[in-house]
Structures are given as structure tokens and as C-alpha cells.
Amino acid sequence: MLHLGLDIGGTKTEALLLNDRGEELHRERIATEKASYPAFLERLLAFINHLRRRADAPFTVGIGLPGAVDPQQGTIKNCNCLVLNGEDLRGDLQRQLDQPVWLANDADCFTLSEATDGAGAGLDVVFGVIVGTGCGGGVAVRQRLLSGPNAIAGEWGHNPLPDWSADIDGTPPACYCGRAHCIERFISGTGLSERFNRQWGTAFSAPQILAAAQRGDQRAEAHYRHFVDAFARSLGSVINLLDPDVIVLGGGLSNVDRLYVDVPLRLERYVFSGACRTAIRQAAFGDASGVRGAAWLPQFAPAPS
Numbered sequence: 001m002l003h004l005g006l007d008i009g010g011t012k013t014e015a016l017l018l019n020d021r022g023e024e025l026h027r028e029r030i031a032t033e034k035a036s037y038p039a040f041l042e043r044l045l046a047f048i049n050h051l052r053r054r055a056d057a058p059f060t061v062g063i064g065l066p067g068a069v070d071p072q073q074g075t076i077k078n079c080n081c082l083v084l085n086g087e088d089l090r091g092d093l094q095r096q097l098d099q100p101v102w103l104a105n106d107a108d109c110f111t112l113s114e115a116t117d118g119a120g121a122g123l124d125v126v127f128g129v130i131v132g133t134g135c136g137g138g139v140a141v142r143q144r145l146l147s148g149p150n151a152i153a154g155e156w157g158h159n160p161l162p163d164w165s166a167d168i169d170g171t172p173p174a175c176y177c178g179r180a181h182c183i184e185r186f187i188s189g190t191g192l193s194e195r196f197n198r199q200w201g202t203a204f205s206a207p208q209i210l211a212a213a214q215r216g217d218q219r220a221e222a223h224y225r226h227f228v229d230a231f232a233r234s235l236g237s238v239i240n241l242l243d244p245d246v247i248v249l250g251g252g253l254s255n256v257d258r259l260y261v262d263v264p265l266r267l268e269r270y271v272f273s274g275a276c277r278t279a280i281r282q283a284a285f286g287d288a289s290g291v292r293g294a295a296w297l298p299q300f301a302p303a304p305s
């Protein structure tokens with residue numbers, strides 16, 4: 001049996017076909033159809049059927065998407081691919097494909113991938129964090145995704161930044177979720193650049209600011225130092241609650257090498273035990289982790305209802 005993973009993004013949908021050993025057999029991308037739900041469904045079904053014809057064996061189907069499946073209704077919620085919200089995507093796919101389909105949040109898929117055969121392989125508790133445009137997270141315990149009645153396990157990005165103060169952290173714009181001082185407003189590429197540009201009247205991207213800090217620009221370096229401190233405060237509260245064996249970072253900001261030295265040093269200030277033994281690692285599979293985790297869903301997640 002082969003394993004098809006699909007990663008539905010805002011602009012592209014990526015497919016990855018794995019064998020039982022996790023070896024990549026085929027990879028393909030299409031544009032995500034967002035005009036309407038029927039159009040989205042038709043395009044996705046055509047893509048899966050195309051992949052069925054191309055594969056030389058049957059495959060399981062797992063899908064990651066930027067939203068969640070409501071555990072009671074079975075419908076999609078909180079999805080930034082808006083046409084999917086309120087729709088029974090799993091049910092519709094299962095009826096049309098005549099086989100079980102697994103769906104999960106994309107940060108959960110990332111976490112499962114890294115817990116299974118990535119940077120958290122062999123460890124009991126893995127907290128996966130995607131620090132990119134936004135800030136998502138997921139929790140895997142012994143290679144099983146943690147889930148609950150709200151389908152939000154690991155969604156730390158909309159907790160308030162611990163120890164927030166106007167003097168040290170400034171007042172970011174209100175978050176789209178309606179809350180104030182959300183971690184995502186600080187710990188994301190968007191938050192990092194937005195805060196810098198508001199303070200200095202500039203229009204730099206997060207990579208430009210981080211590159212300037214590396215070159216010794218004092219304003220950018222001070223901004224980076226604040227980012228590290230806010231990141232450590234935020235992760236410290238997760239460690240105090242969950243005590244994971246490893247925190248695996250993915251997304252654009254996970255490529256900043258200095259973070260893997262600076263954040264662990266700062267964590268010692270915020271973790272209850274003083275010395276912090278939790279490893280902070282970069283994702284082993286980079287941007288491919290989400291689609292790999294989607295492919296592993298049928299083996300490492302509860303059966304779909």
C-alpha cells in the first residue's frame with residue numbers, strides 16, 4: 001500500500017506519494033481552486049484520480065489544510081481557504097473516492113511528520129511550531145497527534161505574549177482573532193517586520209531585517225534580541241505546561257541559524273526548572289514536512305468517522 005499526502009495551501013495544493021519506508025515516489029503541484037466549494041471539490045477529485053492512474057498501487061489518502069475539522073460536526077472551520085468553511089470535505093471526498101480520507105490541520109501534519117521520521121523521531125513528546133507568515137503549532141505524543149473537543153491542541157499563537165508590557169514589547173495592532181497581544185503578532189515573520197517598520201518608519205521584510213542584524217545594524221540587532229526574548233517567553237510557558245522532549249521549528253523563520261543558540265540560552269530564564277533540557281531543533285524535512293505528515297495521517301491518527 002502506498003500513501004498519498006495532499007497539502008492544501010492558499011495558492012497551491014501539493015501532492016506527495018510515499019511508500020511504506022517513507023521514500024518519495026512522486027511529487028506534483030496544482031493551483032488551489034478557490035472560486036467556490038463545488039469547483040474546489042471537482043478540481044481536487046480530478047487531481048486525486050489523475051494520481052490514481054499514475055500510481056502503480058492503491059494508496060491511502062491524507063490531507064493537511066490551513067484550518068481544522070470540527071470534531072462534532074465533521075465540517076471544516078477556521079480555514080483561510082474560505083470556501084471550505086462549513087463544508088463536509090471529508091464526507092464528500094470519501095463518497096466520491098469510495099475510500100477513507102484523513103484530514104488534519106497543516107501544523108498538526110508538520111508535527112506528525114517530524115515526530116514520525118523527522119527531527120523528533122524516537123522521542124515521546126514533540127511540540128511542532130511553524131513560524132512563518134503566522135504562528136501555528138501541534139503536539140504529538142509517541143507518534144500520535146494530540147486532539148481534543150475544540151480541535152486546537154498546540155494552537156499557542158493566539159495566547160497572549162507572556163509578561164507582555166507596553167514599554168518592552170510595544171502595542172501591536174489587534175489580532176484578526178479579536179484578542180490583544182497574541183503571540184502570533186510577535187512570533188511570526190509578519191509580526192517581526194510589522195513591529196520593526198512601525199517603530200522606524202521603514203518597509204523591510206523579516207528576512208531583510210534579520211540580514212541587517214547579521215551585518216551588525218544596531219536597530220535590527222536590538223529588534224532580533226527582543227524577538228528572541230519574546231520567543232523564549234512564549235516557549236517557556238509551553239515547556240512549563242507540556243515539558244516536551246523536543247520543540248521542532250518549521251516555516252520561514254526556522255531557517256535562522258542563530259535562533260538555535262540564542263533561544264535555548266534565553267529559555268533558562270523562563271523555564272521553571274532553571275536549566276532547560278528541551279531540545280530546540282530545525283525541521284528535518286523543511287517545507288516538505290506538512291505534506292509528508294498528511295501522507296502519514298492514516299497510520300498515525302485516529303480513523304476517520
Ligand SMILES: [Zn+2]
Pocket residue numbers: 157158175176177178179182184
Ligand atoms: Zn490572535
